Amino acid sequence: MTTDRDDPALRAAVPSLAARAYFDPLAHERELQRIWRRHWICAGRTEEIARAREFRQFRIADHGVLLLRDEQGGLRAFLDSCRHRGASLCASERGRLARAAIVCPYHAWTYDLQGRLLRTGAQHPPVGFDRDAHGLRPLPVREWNGFVFCCLDPDPPPFDAGFDQPLERLDAWRLGDCLSVHRTILTIACNWKVFWENYNECLHCPGVHPELARLVPAYGRGLLEARDDPDWRGRAAAGDPSAGDGLRPGARSWTTTGEPIGPEFPGLGDADRHAGHVYVTALPSLFVVGHVDYARAVRLRPLGPETTELRVDYLVPRETCAAAGFDPAPAIAFAERVLGEDAAICETNQRGLRAAPEARGTLLPEEYAVRAFHAWLRAEGAVD
Ligand code: FES
Ligand SMILES: [Fe+2]
Incomplete structure (x- = not known):
């Protein structure tokens, strides 16, 4: 989401979404449909299905998806529903197929890894039965930086449609070669939009994230970026050090000490190294933050109108993981504290929304990225 900070419209307050949009089951169903x-x-991560015949199941809304790696190393995604009578295709959530075939656990209809129906097991082959018309329903699937994406729509939008940055923005981090050294799975009692709105502003940072506000001076002033300060140009021209982005003097990464947990990614440019954090957002389900030494990926999916699941991966270069004495704890402890603070405040936000279902909140100029998120939702026909 790009923003023209000189746009006078951004200096006005504008209404937020109606509170009902955050808990009403019909509104939620519309978002499932449109988004x-x-x-x-x-x-998930490609490392979870790295070898041929490895599979895992994944749910988007009420649809099960079977992801697997075929014998040629390609990723495949199918609707997880047998063409016989609809059973889920795997009895377990993840694993490795014993051979190059998907065998339904119910009556053993058998498909190859391209989804073609090979056998039904019928004693009396039905007259006129077209086996080719009874293959698994394939879904579009893509890899990006070691992440697996799939789409329930067989005619998907362009892959980069939900990204706020060029697809190459994090190439210097070589995330496809990184390993997840820790995963946190968290269920938050809030609507998924509440989480994204909180992500898209830092007005809450001084009050909710005292430690983060000390690490990132702009956040400590309630700004997403230092140049959001109306006096930014003047302060920057005067050489005011607090007019810059980046971390507090002496700190190099998002850790409890400010020290990195390993060597810096070798390909980083000066600007990315000094920024201390580089965000890439892929609506509606992922954001990745690259730090000088590790990256954090936060995946999100709605489990219901007022329940959202987060999966957080800490991604570290293989060489760093293998080094003697490697310890990711200072990064995990710091980020988990921030995550916990955000989760708690999102739940607080959610609890208040039912009191006045038709009311709309108010967005301030600093919440320009929340506006952009709402504009995206409207453009998708997901909200009014
Ligand atoms: S439902 Fe799959 S074989 Fe019967
Ligand atoms: Fe936050």
């Missing part, structure tokens, strides 16, 4: 069943959704 979650139509967009590219991050389903």
